[in-house]
Amino acid sequence: MLNILVIGNGQCGNRILDSINKHAFGGKGGKLVKFYSKQKFNSNVQTIAINTAVNDLKEMKYTRAKDRIHIPHLHGVGANRTIGKQVFEEKKEMVMREIEGRGNFDIAFVITSASGGTGSSFTPRIIKELKERYDYPVYAVVVLPFREEGTLYLQNAAFSLREIRESGVDGIILSDNQYLKNIGGSIQEAYDGINDMIAERILFLVDALDSEMMMVTDLGDFKTVMKGGAGLATIGFYRAEKDMPVKTAIQNALSPSGLLFSTDIYQEASRAMVIIKGDQKYLSIDDISNEIEKLSGAVGHVFKGIVVRKGEGPQVLAVLTLESARELESLYSIAVQAIQHEKEKKLRVQSGMELDKSFSQIEGLEPEY
Amino acid sequence: MNLKGTITSVLCAFFILLMLNGAASARVEIFDGDIEEGDGYQINNYVIDITDVFVEANTASYYVYEKNTKIETGLLDVNETAEFDFEGEGKLYLRLKSVHGGILPRATVDITLSNFDKSDVYSNKIVDGGHSKASYGIPDLKITKEIDRNTLNVGESVTVTVKATNVGNDVAKDVIFIDPKQEHFVLEATTYEETSVDEIDKGESFLVYIYELKAMEAGDFRLRPITATYKNSVGQSYESGSNTPAVSVEGAGASKANIETAMNVDSRVLERNEKISTTFILKNTGGTTAQAVRLEVQIPEGLEYVSGDEEFEVVGGKPRVYIETLQPGNDKEFGCTLRAKDMGSYTLTGKLSYEYQNGLDSENIKEYEEISVSGISVEKGKYDHLLELPVYVYVIPLLLLAGIGVHFYRKHREYKF
Ligand SMILES: Nc1nc2c(ncn2[C@@H]2O[C@H](COP(=O)(O)OP(=O)(O)OP(=O)(O)O)[C@@H](O)[C@H]2O)c(=O)[nH]1
Ligand SMILES: [Mg+2]
Numbered sequence: 025m026l027n028i029l030v031i032g033n034g035q036c037g038n039r040i041l042d043s044i045n046k047h048a049f050g051g052k053g054g055k056l057v058k059f060y061s062k063q064k065f066n067s068n069v070q071t072i073a074i075n076t077a078v079n080d081l082k083e084m085k086y087t088r089a090k091d092r093i094h095i096p097h098l099h100g101v102g103a104n105r106t107i108g109k110q111v112f113e114e115k116k117e118m119v120m121r122e123i124e125g126r127g128n129f130d131i132a133f134v135i136t137s138a139s140g141g142t143g144s145s146f147t148p149r150i151i152k153e154l155k156e157r158y159d160y161p162v163y164a165v166v167v168l169p170f171r172e173e174g175t176l177y178l179q180n181a182a183f184s185l186r187e188i189r190e191s192g193v194d195g196i197i198l199s200d201n202q203y204l205k206n207i208g209g210s211i212q213e214a215y216d217g218i219n220d221m222i223a224e225r226i227l228f229l230v231d232a233l234d235s236e237m238m239m240v241t242d243l244g245d246f247k248t249v250m251k252g253g254a255g256l257a258t259i260g261f262y263r264a265e266k267d268m269p270v271k272t273a274i275q276n277a278l279s280p281s282g283l284l285f286s287t288d289i290y291q292e293a294s295r296a297m298v299i300i301k302g303d304q305k306y307l308s309i310d311d312i313s314n315e316i317e318k319l320s321g322a323v324g325h326v327f328k329g330i331v332v333r334k335g336e337g338p339q340v341l342a343v344l345t346l347e348s349a350r351e352l353e354s355l356y357s358i359a360v361q362a363i364q365h366e367k368e369k370k371l372r373v374q375s376g377m378e379l380d381k382s383f384s385q386i387e388g389l390e391p392e393y
Numbered sequence: 394m395n396l397k398g399t400i401t402s403v404l405c406a407f408f409i410l411l412m413l414n415g416a417a418s419a420r421v422e423i424f425d426g427d428i429e430e431g432d433g434y435q436i437n438n439y440v441i442d443i444t445d446v447f448v449e450a451n452t453a454s455y456y457v458y459e460k461n462t463k464i465e466t467g468l469l470d471v472n473e474t475a476e477f478d479f480e481g482e483g484k485l486y487l488r489l490k491s492v493h494g495g496i497l498p499r500a501t502v503d504i505t506l507s508n509f510d511k512s513d514v515y516s517n518k519i520v521d522g523g524h525s526k527a528s529y530g531i532p533d534l535k536i537t538k539e540i541d542r543n544t545l546n547v548g549e550s551v552t553v554t555v556k557a558t559n560v561g562n563d564v565a566k567d568v569i570f571i572d573p574k575q576e577h578f579v580l581e582a583t584t585y586e587e588t589s590v591d592e593i594d595k596g597e598s599f600l601v602y603i604y605e606l607k608a609m610e611a612g613d614f615r616l617r618p619i620t621a622t623y624k625n626s627v628g629q630s631y632e633s634g635s636n637t638p639a640v641s642v643e644g645a646g647a648s649k650a651n652i653e654t655a656m657n658v659d660s661r662v663l664e665r666n667e668k669i670s671t672t673f674i675l676k677n678t679g680g681t682t683a684q685a686v687r688l689e690v691q692i693p694e695g696l697e698y699v700s701g702d703e704e705f706e707v708v709g710g711k712p713r714v715y716i717e718t719l720q721p722g723n724d725k726e727f728g729c730t731l732r733a734k735d736m737g738s739y740t741l742t743g744k745l746s747y748e749y750q751n752g753l754d755s756e757n758i759k760e761y762e763e764i765s766v767s768g769i770s771v772e773k774g775k776y777d778h779l780l781e782l783p784v785y786v787y788v789i790p791l792l793l794l795a796g797i798g799v800h801f802y803r804k805h806r807e808y809k810f
Contacts (some may be wrong), residue, residue, distance in 0.1 A: 081810055361586070
């Protein structure tokens with residue numbers, strides 16, 4: 025049995041974590057599910073939600089109170105990463121003690137948005153501390169902002185991604201709100217939809233890593249895949265609603281609609297792991313091998329694993345590490361413009377102060393006619 | 394056919410040939426007159442400087458420049474002609490007709506041009522001081538500031554698009570645009586910004602800005618002109634400014650959130666233990682979003698809270714609803730159920746508070762309001778006589794319920810943050 029640690033930082037991280045806990049109760053079921061049902065984890069999964077904003081923690085419904093850690097700082101940090109870093113440095117031992125108390129782990133995931141204040145500044149530092157204190161692999165799950173959310177968020181995203189990469193993290197799994205925004209509905213519904221997508225994928229992954237698999241894929245393989253490429257990865261997933269050939273399910277998981285981040289996997293992927301789950305009757309080894317071969321033609325080695333679950337339709341999860349990410353480059357170039365723009369705004373404000381100086385010259389004078 | 398006829402037709406043919414040929418290489422007169430020593434003559438980007446006049450020798454020396462670059466120098470005798478290339482195919486001819494002495498020696502020259510359309514000559518004049526004083530093509534940036542609407546309300550935004558087109562006859566170089574801060578508005582978002590560029594060619598257009606300004610005050614305003622500084626191809630500086638579009642901002646109550654409330658109960662007279670449903674309707678009839686909307690229900694002694702829509706949370710025994718935002722024109726309805734505990738007459742009160750931004754102040758404006766329904770009266774219940782039954786009738790189901798209750802309470806505590 026694997027020991028798995030999942031940390032959700034900031035509002036976005038908290039919500040995704042809550043969605044993971046919700047799905048762990050077995051998918052459907054209202055808010056009351058926690059009163060009559062038990063979470064169905066194969067592994068020993070510990071979840072910790074960390075935030076400076078107490079309201080974000082209060083909003084959570086499926087995560088135990090003792091797993092919600094409030095780092096007191098009035099009203100969150102308001103998307104200000106500098107304050108976020110300060111607060112973390114002050115309260116570092118408090119955070120790390122909480123983690124320490126949960127024992128040792130085989131793998132950890134840290135979930136955050138890249139663009140807020142709290143999550144994006146806490147995450148790189150927590151990862152750095154984890155890597156220094158323990159020797160299990162740590163993966164970041166990073167949510168990129170809607171591009172129209174404004175310059176501040178874009179800047180934050182650019183800087184925090186770099187810091188996360190430099191934190192010693194073993195891999196970054198990208199998810200892009202912008203890319204997933206066509207889920208539609210209100211912003212809240214879009215968030216919920218995206219959070220559910222991410223939660224479902226993470227749960228599927230940890231469930232598979234701790235299951236009896238054919239063609240054996242395990243935690244070791246996952247680590248190997250995540251080591252590939254530029255340290256960036258994303259996840260594709262598909263769950264067939266009804267009878268569907270496994271071939272189609274694999275194709276769907278690898279198609280743009282299955283991915284969390286905009287990439288052409290045949291161009292940008294460098295290593296892959298594909299896990300297929302379902303009833304025996306769907307799992308035609310020939311079809312699976314054929315389909316995987318197509319992928320390995322473009323990507324190179326593909327690890328594959330098969331989990332047999334009686335009565336379940338075909339489900340496919342693909343972990344893909346990327347050697348390049350065009351979409352990320354374009355985000356950075358927008359972010360650079362944003363930073364420039366903020367700078368100029370500051371300058372403009374300063375030149376406004378110059379004006380004050382000019383005004384002060386006539387202090388105490390009267391016009392002469 | 395006689396000889397005279399033959400000669401006439403040959404001559405005719407000869408003249409036609411001459412004319413055709415002449416059309417191709419016809420020379421056009423540019424200048425016939427005096428140029429003083431040290432001055433020059435400019436044709437477009439070319440300047441012919443008469444550098445020295447030697448009266449005794451009947452000669453004059455000249456330098457030819459194409460935009461500050463020397464391309465030719467020479468010495469001409471009177472009646473001699475020099476020729477040089479002009480803007481590609483063209484040829485420029487300089488003939489020295491005579492030289493004159495005096496305090497300011499001068500040369501009389503004849504300048505002609507062939508293989509060039511005279512209408513393409515845009516600059517054609519004597520330059521005092523020679524080529525170093527010449528000005529060449531003049532770039533001219535026509536800057537337009539366009540807005541997508543002329544009237545708006547306080548708090549609304551107008552999109553400004555700034556473009557520059559070079560309508561001059563030289564390239565504009567090292568172009569820098571400066572957009573002054575706009576009073577009465579704040580910069581809300583910048584979609585596009587390119588405030589400097591190395592070159593804008595003749596006839597070319599350049600997109601400078603697309604941004605949104607949010608109106609902060611009512612009134613009629615003109616947006617400030619954006620200015621540009623730039624240089625022509627030889628580094629001379631120019632400046633131009635844009636138009637100043639007029640915007641009229643209307644202020645009528647656009648930036649106020651106003652939540653109207655209604656509170657209803659399904660009956661006012663009830664028996665003990667009976668339930669009563671209460672509904673609250675909140676509607677934002679203002680012009681801006683209400684934030685942090687909080688409704689706290691104050692339950693009187695003789696009534697108790699049983700359940701409510703999922704928006705309700707019970708804090709310190711008081712049910713309340715919190716909604717982050719209520720958009721203008723939107724309404725929300727919540728219901729909860731209460732139970733009558735004790736006989737009496739009661740008043741149910743809802744305390745509403747919310748905030749909004751009025752678009753002018755940086756602080757949110759806070760509003761409070763109270764609504765109540767009074768005269769809810771509780772009378773003796775139909776089943777009150779059951780209370781007189783033997784104890785065990787209650788005890789067994791109560792124990793069962795208590796067990797379930799304890800489980801729920803534990804779970805609740807486990808998840809209650
Ligand atoms: N997918 C998804 N994105 C979210 C969610 N909530 C916020 N975001 C995104 O996260 C970014 C904002 O970061 P938050 O996580 O709210 O910020 P925070 O870490 O709580 O930091 P502060 O509030 O500034 O202290 C924006 O880009 C949002 O679009 C969510 O529930 N799901
Ligand atoms: Mg927050």
